Amino acid sequence: MNQRARLRALASALTRKSTPALLVTHLPDVRYLTGFTGSNAALVVLAGSRVSARLFTDGRYTAQAKQEVSSATVRIAPRSALAEACAYAAQHATVCGFDRTQTTVATLATMRTAARKAGADGNFFKPFDGAVVALRVVKDEEEAAIMRRAAAMTGDLYEGLLSWIEAGMRERDVAAELEHRARLAGAEGMSFETIVAAGERSSHPHARATDATLQPGDLVTLDFGIVLDGYCSDMTRTFALGFGGGTIPPRLRARWAEQREVFEAVLAAQTAAVRAVRRGVTCGEVDEAARSVLTELGWAKYFTHSTGHGVGLEIHEGPRVAKAQSQRLESGMVITIEPGVYLPGRFGVRIEDTVRVTDDGAEVLTPVHKGWLEL
Structure with missing residues (x-):
């Protein structure tokens, strides 16, 4: 450096x-x-x-x-x-x-x-x-290289964990396994307390992992990051726990369909916001790109936080990607794009990528599968 x-x-x-x-x-x-x-x-x-x-x-x-x-x-x-x-x-x-x-x-x-x-x-x-x-706020090439490595490790940890997760596990067991694997892979630590939220608890944007168990039919939100050479990564994925190849129980069919509808809405909003990222665009415009999709699809009132934030030596740093923020993006900034929809007492969905701003778009540092996934 x-x-x-x-x-x-x-x-x-x-x-x-x-x-x-x-x-x-x-x-x-x-x-x-x-x-x-x-x-x-x-x-x-x-x-x-x-x-x-x-x-x-x-x-x-x-x-x-x-x-x-x-x-x-x-x-x-x-x-x-x-x-x-x-x-x-x-x-x-x-x-x-x-x-x-x-x-x-x-x-x-x-x-x-x-x-x-x-x-x-x-x-x-x-x-x-x-x-x-x-x-x-603007990361140089050396910083960007570290953050790419951190993001790549984050993605590998997520994909490796998917084959291990199954119904009946406690949220805290999933978090502990992920953090153990992160340390073994060479992470200095976690960027923040790992979020594992299943079922109704996925409607809490910043739910801590608890003794609650993962059940068939649940949506599970996994939000975590690692620290590598001092720099943080940050990624969120939401996936569904299926029914072991069986049919959906009649009592869960309506909820399952609604969960899928909300998931696709959040994915569309997140994709639109990533596409809006480029040098010269305001943070408010990126936020609006996500929010307008959810407004059109009828879910905007359940999007209760900003679209993103800067990441670097700290997990939360400038710029703030939120409504009416006039700061313009500069090439080299690294930000998150993480819209979510949270239906109180029922379920929630958040999808998050970390991206690096370029002159003509966004370099996605966390290119891990983020479409609908049933385990």
Whole structure:
């Protein structure tokens, strides 16, 4: 990863905004700029045409920081890494930006106290939100390559699990098996808590896996992702549990037909939204592409969340693909497309792909079968 180029771009942005320094404390931002993966870090970046950045951490990471960080000078703080970073900023700048979206009130008070002890006044810290996020939102080729690998592993895990799943299993057993296989395949961990939701519970968009069992006739929603080299994947598929080759029981025929109807509607909406993705299109237009299909088919009122979100070092990052969002897509952005329909107390369907924005369309990173499937 070319962290030095990223720091140079950030320093240039600070110069344009007449901000002499920036304090970075959000760990995914720190990792993006320096490669450091420890759990305690504060980074000070000074404005200017040359890279001038200092990373503060504690003694647990002496060897690790030396191995991982080459774009910034490393300082092992004997006490508080954050306090030392603030003091350093106060000694080298008259004003220092910080990201309010990643800073608690208590942390800001600590920052101000440390800067004041180093001679700064009460106005030393000023809001400078989203500076690193603006860089992170477009993935370079190296990032894209990692995310393709992560997505490919995700697809392989899903397809491998299908031959193992059967009626009578608990949701939590399916989640545990998937996560075990992910670790064995080389994943660092899961992007988020794996969602396995069967039957009525599939009507809960973010249902946790429980002791509920998978039953013939159920729709099952499986939403998961893995972390590979720090980058997240994200994919959702909904499939049906059949009846072992037998006929559909009369009492389930109407529900089975409705489940299929809703599934095809969501698939059409998801396909339309993927087709809408390209450089220059607004996030709101992509959302509307999905929503308009569901409106036409009569299911839009049951689509209760946004169409998608950015993915990268974090499972949820910019941009937000939602109604009326005016941000335009740029080539290299990686986003999810995940419309869903949820009928309370009955069942739900969600289908999700992760895609990379290109000049003339979308590169689908999760090209796994997503049509109607009966196990």
